[in-house]
Amino acid sequence: MGVLTFLASRFVAGEGVHEAVEAVCRLNADGLLATVNYLGEAVQTRAQAKAATQEYFLLLRKIAEAEADSNISVKLTQLGLRFDESLCEQNLVRILEEASKLNNFVRIDMEGSFYTQKTLDIFRRIFTQYSNVGVVIQSYLRRSQKDVRELNRIRARIRLCKGAYRESAEAAFQLREEANHNYDVLMQLLLAHGNYPALATHDDARIQAAKDFAKEHEIAPDQFEFQMLYGLRQKLWPKLVKEGYRLRIYVPYGTHWLSYFYRRLTERKENWMFVLRSLVRG
Ligand SMILES: Cc1cc2nc3c(=O)[nH]c(=O)nc-3n(C[C@H](O)[C@H](O)[C@H](O)COP(=O)(O)OP(=O)(O)OC[C@H]3O[C@@H](n4cnc5c(N)ncnc54)[C@H](O)[C@@H]3O)c2cc1C
Structure with a gap:
């Protein structure tokens, strides 16, 4: 195993599907749900x-054979969005057909803002035929409140995250506080009017705001879910599960x-610290 591969192994379950499904089974045994992503983008x-x-x-x-509690997350540029939208949509439909047969759900990850409209257009088209699909909204994007209101209206299942790509000031809030504030606004719209929203964040303040809003509005813990990335904030996981989330x-x-590894390193200094500690320990 090379040094980089070793370091990435904190954030990535392994190279093959078997390792991914094994990781999911371990998570399930601890009362956690999963969504598996086959790494790759911009093919x-x-x-x-x-x-x-x-x-x-x-x-x-493999998920079905293992009877694992996991759905899947796909990136549209991995299915051809960059060079052929209709091919991408055909590939996505094939995945959705297979997922429906196996009673599973497909989440479309959101990529850089160049792809936001294209991704939402494809999502809205296929959502008229398939209900086992959801999409992602990024709170750093200025357009997201409008998108969430429209998607709530059609009962779309949304994952809310802050957003992981470098974006222009025209497209996205540049200050962390603005993206955080927008996250809380969108969280409230989703909890109050959405369809089983997923709140993807490692941020204690965002998590607490969601818990408080849900309690205040008598939204039961099974009406939404929290989501986190493999390898991040593991100590918090059992606490949330124990609290019934x-x-x-x-x-x-x-x-x-x-x-993927690069995005994780650049978004948090804690992740760099992990890498540096591992190098020093040897
Ligand atoms: C399940 C999931 C799916 C995602 N899907 C997408 C997607 O489709 N598209 C996309 O653009 N982005 C996606 N992301 C990434 C997301 O947009 C953010 O880049 C990433 O989650 C970091 O934002 P954050 O909300 O965790 O908060 P940050 O602003 O990074 O961190 C806020 C606070 O969280 C705590 N924290 C965060 N990380 C750590 C750590 N390693 N150790 C200790 N404390 C920590 C600290 O208190 C920190 O101050 C996804 C994230 C998750 C969890």
Whole structure:
């Protein structure tokens, strides 16, 4: 195992589908739900998009065989969005068909803002035919309140996160406080009017705000879920479960972990500290 592979292993379950499903089973045994992502994005050829689609078929089958409590998370640029929107949509529909047969759910991750409208357009088209699909909204984007209101109206299932990409000031709030404030506003819209929202964050203040709002408005803990990334804030996981909240862990696997690993390092100094400590310990 190379040094980088070793370091990435904190955030990535492994290279193969078996390792991912094993990680999910361990999480399930601790009362946690999961969503598995096959790493990869911005593929450039039809063959790569087809290979990713087939990997998701395999993943869905392995989850079913293991009777694991996990859905899947996919990125549309991994299915061909960058070069052929209709091919991407066809690949997504094939994954959704397979997921429906296996009674599973597919979350479409949200990527950089260049893809936001395209992703939401595809989502809205397929959502008229498939109910086992949900999408992601990023609180750092200025457009997100409007998107959440529209998506709530059609009863879309939304994961709310802060957003992980570098964005212009025109598209996104640049100050952390603004994205945090917007997160709380969107959280309230989702808890009050949404369809089983997922609140993806490691931020204690955001989590507390959601708990407080839910209590105040008598929204039961099974009406929404929290979500966190594999390898982050593990000590908090059992606490939330013990308090009766549903918590889903995003479990990435595969060999294309570099962009994902880089995003985790650049968003938190704690993650750099982990890397530095591991290097010093040897
Ligand atoms: C399940 C899930 C799915 C996601 N899907 C997407 C997606 O589709 N598209 C997208 O753009 N982004 C996605 N993200 C990433 C997300 O947008 C953020 O980049 C990432 O979650 C960091 O934001 P945060 O809310 O955790 O808060 P941050 O602002 O990064 O952190 C806030 C606070 O959280 C605590 N904290 C955070 N990390 C740590 C740590 N490692 N150790 C200790 N304390 C910590 C600290 O108190 C910190 O001050 C997803 C995140 C999750 C959890």
